[in-house]
Amino acid sequence: xxxxxxxxxxxxxxxxxxxxxxxxxxxxxxxxxxxxxxxxxxxxxxxxxxxxxxxxxxxxxxxxxxxxxxxxxxxxxxxxxxxxxxxxxxxxxxxxxxxxxxxxxxxxxxxxxxxxxxxxxxxxxxxxxxxxxxxxxxxxxxxxxxxxxxxxxxxxxxxxxxxxxxxxxxxxxxxxxxxxxxxxxxxxxxxxxxxxxxxxxxxxxxxxxxxxxxxxxxxxxxxxxxxxxxxxxxxxxxxxxxxxxxxxxxxxxxxxxxxxxx
Amino acid sequence: xxxxxxxxxxxxxxxxxxxxxxxxxxxxxxxxxxxxxxxxxxxxxxxxxxxxxxxxxxxxxxxxxxxxxxxxxxxxxxxxxxxxxxxxxxxxxxxxxxxxxxxxxxxxxxxxxxxxxxxxxxxxxxxxxxxxxxxxxxxxxxxxxxxxxxxxxxxxxxxxxxxxxxxxxxxxxxxxxxxxxxxxxxxxxxxxxxxxxxxxxxxxxxxxxxxxxxxxxxxxxxxxxxxxxxxxxxxxxxxxxxxxxxxxxxxxxxxxxxxxxxxxxxxxxxxxxxxxxxxxxxxxxxxxxxxxxxxxxxx
Numbered sequence: 001x002x003x004x005x006x007x008x009x010x011x012x013x014x015x016x017x018x019x020x021x022x023x024x025x026x027x028x029x030x031x032x033x034x035x036x037x038x039x040x041x042x043x044x045x046x047x048x049x050x051x052x053x054x055x056x057x058x059x060x061x062x063x064x065x066x067x068x069x070x071x072x073x074x075x076x077x078x079x080x081x082x083x084x085x086x087x088x089x090x091x092x093x094x095x096x097x098x099x100x101x102x103x104x105x106x107x108x109x110x111x112x113x114x115x116x117x118x119x120x121x122x123x124x125x126x127x128x129x130x131x132x133x134x135x136x137x138x139x140x141x142x143x144x145x146x147x148x149x150x151x152x153x154x155x156x157x158x159x160x161x162x163x164x165x166x167x168x169x170x171x172x173x174x175x176x177x178x179x180x181x182x183x184x185x186x187x188x189x190x191x192x193x194x195x196x197x198x199x200x201x202x203x204x205x206x207x208x209x210x211x212x213x214x215x216x217x218x219x220x221x222x223x224x225x226x227x228x229x230x231x232x233x234x235x236x237x238x239x240x241x242x243x244x245x246x247x248x249x250x251x252x253x254x255x256x257x258x259x260x261x262x
Numbered sequence: 263x264x265x266x267x268x269x270x271x272x273x274x275x276x277x278x279x280x281x282x283x284x285x286x287x288x289x290x291x292x293x294x295x296x297x298x299x300x301x302x303x304x305x306x307x308x309x310x311x312x313x314x315x316x317x318x319x320x321x322x323x324x325x326x327x328x329x330x331x332x333x334x335x336x337x338x339x340x341x342x343x344x345x346x347x348x349x350x351x352x353x354x355x356x357x358x359x360x361x362x363x364x365x366x367x368x369x370x371x372x373x374x375x376x377x378x379x380x381x382x383x384x385x386x387x388x389x390x391x392x393x394x395x396x397x398x399x400x401x402x403x404x405x406x407x408x409x410x411x412x413x414x415x416x417x418x419x420x421x422x423x424x425x426x427x428x429x430x431x432x433x434x435x436x437x438x439x440x441x442x443x444x445x446x447x448x449x450x451x452x453x454x455x456x457x458x459x460x461x462x463x464x465x466x467x468x469x470x471x472x473x474x475x476x477x478x479x480x481x482x483x484x485x486x487x488x489x490x491x492x493x494x495x496x497x498x499x500x501x502x503x504x505x506x507x508x509x510x511x512x513x514x515x516x517x518x519x520x521x522x523x524x525x526x527x528x529x530x531x532x533x534x535x536x537x538x539x540x541x542x543x544x545x546x547x548x549x550x551x552x553x554x555x556x557x558x559x560x561x
Contacts, residue, residue: 078461082461087454092553102472
């Protein structure tokens with residue numbers, strides 16, 4: 001079997017805030033992500049799934065265990081592991097084109113070459129007409145597509161997304177999910193997507209990793225065995241839906257109990 | 263396909279009806295703004311003139327506009343061509359007025375530029391270097407609330423009579439504010455901007471110049487603009503006391519010689535210059551900070 005793109009081994013994360021008892025966000029978490037695999041992390045809010053993404057991105061350190069990227073322990077952020085947020089977080093002082101070319105500029109590629117690459121990728125995400133626009137001038141969905149382009153232009157091997165569609169309206173969300181599947185299949189990158197939406201998990205994932213309430217552990221790893229595209233009306237889809245609802249309900253109850261117990 | 267072509271042709275067409283309508287609306291808004299400005303100033307002058315006409319105000323103390331603007335050559339005699347301290351007015355005319363205005367404006371803008379640049383530099387240093395922050399912040403907080411006018415004697419003791427104390431006072435007006443606001447603004451840069459830059463592999467230096475600085479510049483520039491009028495106040499006081507030339511010195515001399523017409527003429531000049539320098543900063547803002555929407559921090 002090929003070496004995993006990302007390997008998470010016994011990872012724990014404890015937040016130490018001054019004047020408060022240490023908070024265990026993640027506890028003894030282990031799973032692998034295969035090259036080109038689409039993995040969705042599903043769990044109640046506060047279960048540490050976003051923290052895990054930030055640790056894989058190299059923006060946060062692990063408290064225990066180790067995260068390996070293509071066999072090497074992660075020591076810091078890298079453009080090979082792109083991260084997309086709920087907000088597009090484009091720089092308002094750059095045009096869409098320059099935003100997408102930002103990483104290439106940091107890497108000191110020649111201006112002509114980086115514009116060429118950025119233009120090409122923006123055309124692919126359907127923003128070929130918006131190159132010279134300011135981020136404010138685009139709709140939320142277009143901004144998020146530009147954020148995808150900014151990550152994709154670096155040709156990442158792992159693309160992480162922290163609830164990337166949560167701030168969008170339902171129609172835009174459905175469109176962007178299709179769009180994400182398409183760019184995922186084109187780029188062959190591994191995708192790690194965090195969500196609390198069961199439907200999003202079923203319609204996108206190869207495998208869904210269900211988290212427990214805090215401290216986050218792996219509750220279940222569920223391969224989604226449906227051919228894409230996945231119509232929401234099929235009986236199998238509903239089976240998955242019921243199964244995840246049941247899995248999550250117990251955890252959400254626990255999360256509530258802990259919050260009211262505080 | 264047909265729709266695409268239609269869109270393309272309307273984009274490539276040079277003057278579309280929509281653009282013409284937009285230009286016309288813009289022009290109309292501009293004319294309206296100008297009209298209101300003229301009305302506002304006209305009404306102010308009219309009330310002043312009316313009070314004079316009915317004899318409610320003494321023209322020796324509060325001469326209305328037509329009186330202090332009627333003998334401009336006579337008024338300009340009091341302006342001096344040289345920038346020498348204590349030189350007797352050389353009967354200068356328009357050129358002398360221009361030179362006097364130039365020196366005052368020069369002091370304002372030199373002070374603002376020095377205060378802004380070094381304020382941002384010191385503010386950033388205080389943010390990034392922990393021990394420097396611990397060492398200097400208490401002193402900065404102690405000095406910041408002191409009125410720039412209180413610095414005037416210090417400025418004269420240290421720099422003597424001349425341009426420098428006036429520039430120094432303007433510098434003080436903006437320096438501490440910019441230091442404190444730089445430090446605070448860096449804290450509030452959205453953390454995702456920094457994440458993005460770090461993932462792309464930006465070094466600390468690249469992070470500062472390419473992300474932090476552009477992110478904080480709009481609100482710092484706004485702080486600078488809010489302090490512009492303060493700078494104008496301070497420079498006139500400094501010129502009265504510590505420089506001996508410039509518009510502030512003319513006002514002071516006019517007071518000493520009980521020349522109300524000269525006082526109001528110079529005040530009108532100062533008002534116009536203050537307005538123009540704010541307009542100038544606005545233009546700089548529009549060119550350099552083009553991404554800031556006019557309705558947010560624009561105006």
